[in-house]
Amino acid sequence: MKQLFLGLALALLALTPHSPVLQEPDAASPITIQNGEEFFIALQSNASTGYSWTQQTGDGNVLAYEGNVRQSPSATIPGATGQQIFIYHANRSGTSTITFQYSRPFEPNAAPARMVTFTIQVP
Numbered sequence: 001m002k003q004l005f006l007g008l009a010l011a012l013l014a015l016t017p018h019s020p021v022l023q024e025p026d027a028a029s030p031i032t033i034q035n036g037e038e039f040f041i042a043l044q045s046n047a048s049t050g051y052s053w054t055q056q057t058g059d060g061n062v063l064a065y066e067g068n069v070r071q072s073p074s075a076t077i078p079g080a081t082g083q084q085i086f087i088y089h090a091n092r093s094g095t096s097t098i099t100f101q102y103s104r105p106f107e108p109n110a111a112p113a114r115m116v117t118f119t120i121q122v123p
């Protein structure tokens with residue numbers, strides 16, 4: 001089932017080139033997304049280490065979190081980095097944040113290895 005969802009998400013990325021795909025460096029400044037637009041955040045991830053990204057959306061009224069999928073590494077080298085792709089929809093005008101933490105779910109008391117926050121503005 002997860003492979004089907006991944007395939008659908010990747011097909012959606014290919015079919016909707018107008019949908020913004022944001023990456024970690026884009027978090028350096030606020031990003032404008034149009035009301036009603038779908039957008040993606042793709043973050044490098046290495047599942048073989050036990051780490052994964054979790055997200056928290058600041059305002060569920062402005063942005064709707066639709067889910068996420070993992071994209072396997074393009075190289076078949078053990079330990080190669082893939083990515084997690086998070087899917088959002090801009091519901092209404094306003095500003096919201098999305099905070100990501102890269103951590104191991106089996107180490108709940110450990111500090112995240114990385115954190116990144118995106119500020120999204122919807123005019």
